Amino acid sequence: MLTDMYQLTMCYAYWKADRHNLNSNFELFFRKPPFGGEITVMAGLDQVLSFLHNFNFTPSDITYIKKLLPSASPSFFTYLSSLDCSSVTVSAIPQGSLVFPRIPLITISGPLGICQLLETTLLTLINYPSLVTTNAARFRIAAGDDKVLLEFGLRRAQGPDGGFSASKYCIIGGFDGTSNVIAGKLLGEDVKVKGTHAHAFVQSFKGLEEVVFEEGTGGEKIKKSTLKYRRELHWEDTHEGELAAFISYADAFPSQFLALIDTYDTLGSGLKNFILVALALDDAGFKPAGIRLDSGDLAYFSSEVRKAFTKMSNQFDRDFFHKLMIVASNDINENVLQELKKQEHAITAFGIGTNLVTCQKQPALGCVYKLVEIEDQPKIKISQDIAKVLIPGRKHSYRLFGGDGSPILDLLIRENEPPPKVGERFLCRHPFEEQKRVFVTPSRVEKLSSLVWDGKNGVVGGMPTISASKERVKSQIKIMRGDHLRYHNPTPYKVSVSDALFKFLHQLWLDSAPVLELS
Amino acid sequence: MLTDMYQLTMCYAYWKADRHNLNSNFELFFRKPPFGGEITVMAGLDQVLSFLHNFNFTPSDITYIKKLLPSASPSFFTYLSSLDCSSVTVSAIPQGSLVFPRIPLITISGPLGICQLLETTLLTLINYPSLVTTNAARFRIAAGDDKVLLEFGLRRAQGPDGGFSASKYCIIGGFDGTSNVIAGKLLGEDVKVKGTHAHAFVQSFKGLEEVVFEEGTGGEKIKKSTLKYRRELHWEDTHEGELAAFISYADAFPSQFLALIDTYDTLGSGLKNFILVALALDDAGFKPAGIRLDSGDLAYFSSEVRKAFTKMSNQFDRDFFHKLMIVASNDINENVLQELKKQEHAITAFGIGTNLVTCQKQPALGCVYKLVEIEDQPKIKISQDIAKVLIPGRKHSYRLFGGDGSPILDLLIRENEPPPKVGERFLCRHPFEEQKRVFVTPSRVEKLSSLVWDGKNGVVGGMPTISASKERVKSQIKIMRGDHLRYHNPTPYKVSVSDALFKFLHQLWLDSAPVLELS
Known part of the structure; x- marks a missing residue:
């Protein structure tokens, strides 16, 4: 029922015209990577598989749909009630893969009626997860592998499960943890x-x-020892309420003492109060965890904090000061992470909320779900905008790798064409610009999609796990050429078609486009 | 459990320090209206009230929290298990009201432990609903009252209930319908x-x-009659597949025939095929509904469509052509609606998706939840950024109206101050800039917040309904001065404090801010 009304009206019209059982092929893909970058991470497949498994209309759904379609024939509802995904076959690119424009992320085959009904939900379940995973992966690239990244976005997320999805897919994209308790409980x-x-x-x-x-x-x-250090260091002008809060927090969490130090005066009070309690905790045999900064100039404050820690370490001969975390968490976005790289700072961990989970830079990925073939008849949708022209027919997709192990390009070929082979030259063409051609002799060839659902067996190859998906994102980014990952003006990654597919597409396009008559 | 981990750690620390039962007051408010405008619509209160009603930790929640806080004292979990909102009092501004910066949308009073725990969830349940309702209201203002507005955003929403919330709150903000079936079923x-x-x-x-x-x-x-008109009009070159589709759709929905006409050639094929089937339907005694445009220059195409309808109406002497809807639905945002106003076009309805539901222009509202008082002690949070300084203590808020019935400003006063009165001069001050003062003699005074939840009775005054909330948005926008609603550079709406609150705030600020020592 999580669908658009027009899927139901179309389904009824297909059924009424006895076309609901025509064999159809749909592809789910996007046309432009998000955030001005080149990479996109495929995610949401786990949700899609659960959805296919659970798909059906309950009696109460049927009652409601009858209200929406009051003039529909009663036997249509018998058909609707009987629907499930046992006649549908689905291939997909594994969750956590880097994916590129026009390559089908998911291919759906089966009777037209049911395949049409799946559209909206599949888009909803792929669009945002892929978007936010991509965002998280970009934040990870910007921050570098040595920083801890924490997702703190629940309060600004778009709806409760917007927050839940964000927590899950940010972990897959490369984050180390989340503040979201329900995500931890359920995942x-x-x-x-x-x-x-x-x-x-x-x-x-x-x-x-x-x-x-x-x-x-x-x-x-801890309190006694804190006050002793306070006198010793002549820091009696720090904020007393803050010091009381830190002592209480340390008493509750002696092994995880991480204090937010910017409530009143970051360097003049918060930092000093933290140091006092940290010294006392160390005396008591606990290792303090660190501090968090939530306002002000994060680069400057973190450096000052680190300097103070170094000074204290020397003054009191305590090693723990070198291991303290410095967490920053005020309105951090990808750009801030990129800028911080260029400055001196001592932040070891970032807590990131709004910009991460709402994908402020571009809050929607434009995945579409398009009919490419019915009963072996390829389908094309012409558009005045070339980028929107559909590549018709059933296709296979491959990634071709160079001798250095990094991907050279992605390739679409027709279903029955011989695939590219290792060590053999293959002509790869731009789908729309005829003069753009390249011969590739791949050192490795990877078929991108594989069967993930068939009618008989349900899920094929197991449900994607968070850890495997996360690992896949990491390993795929690692082998991608750095210029494709660059923040500013990344080098475009090529998505090509075979010569046969190029000719097929353009012939069909010519055949379908009207020739204007001028007089 | 839909909360941030730090609410649980803080709760434990409060409990450990025996402070969890201190009487506390929190305020939920925002600092800046979204989308560069002046107005914000309060929404999400219905969800908040349901949440307060259902708040508790289940045994399985407790088991999970024990894992998260392994060193916490066992009796803390007895306390957690016993928690509900029966000791909490909540006041709020009615759902659907226009609201302004720093005015508490919700005020929460009760024991510190439970009030702290509510923070994240309350923010999640207010932030996105208020944001998307505001967005919808702005789209309604941009489109004008005479257009039909439909929400089509589910596929691009941030998570399934991001889509669900969007559908609900866009209706409240002024939309006429949604494509989202589950929203219709549940709401x-x-x-x-x-x-x-x-x-x-x-x-x-x-x-x-x-x-x-x-x-x-x-x-x-219908098919026969369609083909007869096709010969008569010499339109035999229209796309046959498209015509077949329209005939089938008309057969399935003869009373709701609305056709998407831009699959192949909008004016050369789609429009003509629609007209043929519409004539045939009219012959059969049905009223065709209209057409939808999903690509190209919407203003131009809609005008051409309208011209063709007028011509056909004259040629065949059929009135229904004047009543046909022209729905436009391609990547429409607030700016497009504003621009379309200035051009000639004939669109009667807009289907709006991505830009509406993801709030592309600004995907998060920055509501915050701040402690303003504990056990009658006002609390202040100082910030280097003046806009972030907290107005401390318990307060009441009022809206003061002028003689023309439109609001002049919103006013915060201390809890025990005498409120402004109709016909009496009241000194209203800018909260931070001492020279900005204005005397207002209101013609009407409205108290903004009222009790919505008390511990004994639960929800007070009933749950906000969709229709009442929608009506409230509409009526509040109607009385707002046009210059506050303007798209470009709207006139700022004043939010003031009483003289007593001004002095109280600034004295507390002086007392709390450190005086730097330079040498």
């Missing part, structure tokens, strides 16, 4: 849940008298 | 579900021989 061990405290926690304390511990408890020792 | 009569057919339907037909009806049926009559 298991692959999704690490992280979080410490907010400004409200610090603000809620007014003074040290609010923190009272029984004698001999761990908390009392 | 009832207030949500009209609309849709016809896609290009795939047209492409799936090759020629007229594919449309065969038994003699004497309605379909046969």
